[in-house]
Amino acid sequence: MDHKILETARELIDEVGYPALTIDQVAARAGVGKAAIYRRYASKAEMAFIATVHGQWPPPQPDTGSLHGDLLELARTYHTLLAAPASRHVAPALMSELAVNPELVTRFQDNFQAAELAGLAEIIQRAVARGELARPVDPAIAHLLLIGSHVAALYLFHQHVDDTTVTSLATATTAGLIALADQE
Amino acid sequence: MDHKILETARELIDEVGYPALTIDQVAARAGVGKAAIYRRYASKAEMAFIATVHGQWPPPQPDTGSLHGDLLELARTYHTLLAAPASRHVAPALMSELAVNPELVTRFQDNFQAAELAGLAEIIQRAVARGELARPVDPAIAHLLLIGSHVAALYLFHQHVDDTTVTSLATATTAGLIALADQE
Numbered sequence: 571m572d573h574k575i576l577e578t579a580r581e582l583i584d585e586v587g588y589p590a591l592t593i594d595q596v597a598a599r600a601g602v603g604k605a606a607i608y609r610r611y612a613s614k615a616e617m618a619f620i621a622t623v624h625g626q627w628p629p630p631q632p633d634t635g636s637l638h639g640d641l642l643e644l645a646r647t648y649h650t651l652l653a654a655p656a657s658r659h660v661a662p663a664l665m666s667e668l669a670v671n672p673e674l675v676t677r678f679q680d681n682f683q684a685a686e687l688a689g690l691a692e693i694i695q696r697a698v699a700r701g702e703l704a705r706p707v708d709p710a711i712a713h714l715l716l717i718g719s720h721v722a723a724l725y726l727f728h729q730h731v732d733d734t735t736v737t738s739l740a741t742a743t744t745a746g747l748i749a750l751a752d753q754e
Numbered sequence: 755m756d757h758k759i760l761e762t763a764r765e766l767i768d769e770v771g772y773p774a775l776t777i778d779q780v781a782a783r784a785g786v787g788k789a790a791i792y793r794r795y796a797s798k799a800e801m802a803f804i805a806t807v808h809g810q811w812p813p814p815q816p817d818t819g820s821l822h823g824d825l826l827e828l829a830r831t832y833h834t835l836l837a838a839p840a841s842r843h844v845a846p847a848l849m850s851e852l853a854v855n856p857e858l859v860t861r862f863q864d865n866f867q868a869a870e871l872a873g874l875a876e877i878i879q880r881a882v883a884r885g886e887l888a889r890p891v892d893p894a895i896a897h898l899l900l901i902g903s904h905v906a907a908l909y910l911f912h913q914h915v916d917d918t919t920v921t922s923l924a925t926a927t928t929a930g931l932i933a934l935a936d937q938e
Contacts, residue, residue, distance in 0.1 A: 662849040668846070669842055718899075718902035718903040718905055721906050725852065726852070726901075727862075727863060742929075753925065
């Protein structure tokens with residue numbers, strides 16, 4: 571039933587857009603009760619986020635042979651997922667809801683953030699093994715720099731982000747982690 | 755009248771919180787018509803953002819004598835403004851509204867982002883003059899790294915950000931800009 575709900579939500583977001591989407595529409599087309607949807611998701615924003623962004627997560631773990639290559643691949647994946655038309659509505663709506671729903675924050679941290687931090691910890695560990703980083707650094711810092719810069723560009727400043735920008739953000743993050751490892 | 759509206763909005767946000775705030779309450783207490791408020795601000799979110807975050811902007815321009823010092827001071831200012839209780843509701847609400855209101859995006863870029871980029875361009879120019887940066891780098895990249903990491907930490911992951919984290923983000927951003935200047 572999860573699969574059917576999320577697939578229907580994705581279809582309807584493509585057809586009517588996120589702002590016009592309602593839980594009623596999803597329930598009717600998926601042939602499930604509204605209660606079944608609300609048992610799984612706190613709100614339209616959480617359902618839509620899982621259908622459009624989180625459903626594609628965790629992204630395939632990059633393993634390119636260099637720290638810069640891994641972070642660039644990750645930055646490109648973040649960009650692809652976060653710049654998709656549905657995400658541009660769904661992710662800001664999710665952030666508004668996180669501000670007022672602490673249980674949603676916990677679910678989001680456990681199901682989404684934790685997997686990404688684990689992936690980044692592996693990337694960092696491999697960079698240490700190759701001698702690119704003097705020591706392991708906090709994956710949370712890498713995560714904030716990489717994903718935060720995309721969140722600000724897309725959802726706060728609504729600026730065009732081309733591959734040159736994505737590459738610069740990955741290059742700066744790489745150099746930043748090397749500096750933190752040297753100093754720690 | 756602007757001043758009275760914004761002061762009243764700030765008072766009411768302190769008293770009832772952003773979620774419960776209404777334009778009606780602000781109009782009644784400030785002794786102005788609702789139309790006067792809507793002529794100035796597209797919505798509750800824009801009014802509240804200008805009252806709580808943007809009203810404190812632009813922050814005093816840091817000029818500490820080093821790139822790291824300037825970026826650290828800026829990062830601390832971002833943290834103070836964005837982590838304030840009102841901002842935690844108002845900024846995500848503003849992002850939701852930016853997603854559906856292109857005119858608000860333009861106003862936000864012209865009134866808010868432009869001033870910050872000009873400030874960062876000065877910081878970068880001084881770092882070039884001191885020989886800390888080989889060349890001027892794009893202030894937008896510095897901006898996305900510094901403010902984006904705070905936006906993600908506070909509004910997406912709801913993680914505690916202490917001064918060690920703020921310092922690490924400033925250190926990483928400094929090293930990132932140096933690397934970009936070397937490569938450009």
